[in-house]
Amino acid sequence: MTPTEPRADRFVRELAELKIPDPAAARTTLWLRAGAALMVLGPAVAAAAYFLSHGTRDPLVQRDALALGLTGVAASVVGSALFLRYSLTGFLRFWMARQSYDLAQLTDRLTGKDTGHDAAPR
Amino acid sequence: MSRVLLELRGAKAAHDGITVLHGLDLAVRAGEVTALLGPNGAGKTTALRVAAGAHPVTAGRLLLGGRDMTGADPGDLARAGVCLIPEGRGVFPNLTVRDNLLMMTFTGRTRAEIEEVAFARFPVLARRAGQRAGTLSGGEQQMLALARGLATDPAVLLLDELSMGLAPLVVRGLYEQVAGIARQGVAVLVVEQFAAAVLDIARHAAVLVRGRIERRGDPDDALRSELSALYLGSAP
Numbered sequence: 001m002t003p004t005e006p007r008a009d010r011f012v013r014e015l016a017e018l019k020i021p022d023p024a025a026a027r028t029t030l031w032l033r034a035g036a037a038l039m040v041l042g043p044a045v046a047a048a049a050y051f052l053s054h055g056t057r058d059p060l061v062q063r064d065a066l067a068l069g070l071t072g073v074a075a076s077v078v079g080s081a082l083f084l085r086y087s088l089t090g091f092l093r094f095w096m097a098r099q100s101y102d103l104a105q106l107t108d109r110l111t112g113k114d115t116g117h118d119a120a121p122r
Numbered sequence: 123m124s125r126v127l128l129e130l131r132g133a134k135a136a137h138d139g140i141t142v143l144h145g146l147d148l149a150v151r152a153g154e155v156t157a158l159l160g161p162n163g164a165g166k167t168t169a170l171r172v173a174a175g176a177h178p179v180t181a182g183r184l185l186l187g188g189r190d191m192t193g194a195d196p197g198d199l200a201r202a203g204v205c206l207i208p209e210g211r212g213v214f215p216n217l218t219v220r221d222n223l224l225m226m227t228f229t230g231r232t233r234a235e236i237e238e239v240a241f242a243r244f245p246v247l248a249r250r251a252g253q254r255a256g257t258l259s260g261g262e263q264q265m266l267a268l269a270r271g272l273a274t275d276p277a278v279l280l281l282d283e284l285s286m287g288l289a290p291l292v293v294r295g296l297y298e299q300v301a302g303i304a305r306q307g308v309a310v311l312v313v314e315q316f317a318a319a320v321l322d323i324a325r326h327a328a329v330l331v332r333g334r335i336e337r338r339g340d341p342d343d344a345l346r347s348e349l350s351a352l353y354l355g356s357a358p
Contacts, residue, residue: 006152007203007308008124008309010277011186011277011278012189014202014203015186016187016189018198103216104215111257
């Protein structure tokens with residue numbers, strides 16, 4: 001950027017350089033679904049591992065079942081983290097906005113003031 | 123003639139499946155104020171949101187600086203220099219004026235730079251720097267919203283109902299500031315229900331009725347009388 005470059009020219013140049021991600025390639029929904037799937041799959045795998053280990057006296061198979069069970073637990077944890085990340089952030093954003101709005105309402109009520117339509121300049 | 127920074131070509135948009143914009147064509151040039159006028163429910167705010175990338179088009183295109191940006195993320199557009207100041211001002215009422223401005227440091231500018239620009243254009247904000255934004259008058263809140271917008275160094279400024287809830291004298295002062303911003307090379311699109319003040323500073327105007335441009339041109343007397351007829355009904 002040159003200091004004397006007009007804003008309009010800089011705007012056009014920056015837009016030309018802007019790499020616009022394809023909206024169709026948004027990954028949010030995909031991650032949310034993957035998280036939910038892992039949350040379901042993890043306990044199922046862990047339960048399967050439990051029955052596998054109890055269905056045999058072979059220590060090698062029991063060790064496999066142990067590994068499978070731990071994989072199930074890990075999948076649940078990762079799935080839960082993904083699900084929380086991609087579902088709660090949206091919710092918390094609105095929650096924060098709501099808190100701000102409620103505080104503003106409370107302030108208005110306590111001061112008995114309609115701050116939204118105060119026409120008189122000071 | 124200055125360069126077109128914002129253009130809508132045949133833009134259609136809908137709310138809940140109901141089409142509210144029926145092929146809107148509009149161009150906004152750098153250094154000029156363009157007014158989009160019309161009665162309540164005409165689709166003005168939707169048009170503005172489409173221009174900011176905050177509302178999807180069902181057909182047509184959004185061009186910025188000649189580049190097709192239809193479907194682009196509004197965050198990307200904002201970073202590039204498109205600034206939307208929504209109806210209702212969009213300031214944080216529980217934060218002080220200074221903290222409201224401080225929040226704009228995410229743009230990469232320092233607090234001192236932001237305050238220098240804001241306080242130079244709106245000296246009243248300097249006097250109220252420690253006051254909570256919710257306790258400012260409506261006009262001062264609108265000044266703060268404009269100052270926050272200016273902190274983003276906008277190339278395209280989109281203003282929604284700047285005059286809402288304000289006295290005519292305050293509105294006139296605000297529009298003088300908007301004209302000053304446009305003179306610095308910013309393309310300004312103003313959406314207004316109350317046309318009188320904005321027509322004094324606008325270079326071009328368009329009248330939107332039920333999602334269609336009914337009339338466009340220079341804000342001359344003919345346009346003003348057409349607007350009067352539109353709002354008040356035609357004289358017999």
